[in-house]
Amino acid sequence: MSFDPIVAEIREIRERHAAQFRFDIRAIVKDAQQRDAAGDRRVVRLPPRRPVMPPQKATERMTKQ
Numbered sequence: 001m002s003f004d005p006i007v008a009e010i011r012e013i014r015e016r017h018a019a020q021f022r023f024d025i026r027a028i029v030k031d032a033q034q035r036d037a038a039g040d041r042r043v044v045r046l047p048p049r050r051p052v053m054p055p056q057k058a059t060e061r062m063t064k065q
Contacts (some may be wrong), residue, residue: 021027
């Protein structure tokens with residue numbers, strides 16, 4: 001496995017953040033929710049998309065019925 005300095009940095013930041021809350025997942029989630037609510041970014045929610053079946057699979061399915 002190769003060493004990725006970006007991944008190492010993210011893991012270090014995550015570890016320090018969790019340590020601030022004594023690794024209490026509920027406190028970490030509450031902090032994340034508060035940060036999200038206080039943010040000024042606009043959230044875009046799109047309706048879920050149905051998967052598109054490739055033409056070959058659609059033809060196979062129709063011939064089996």
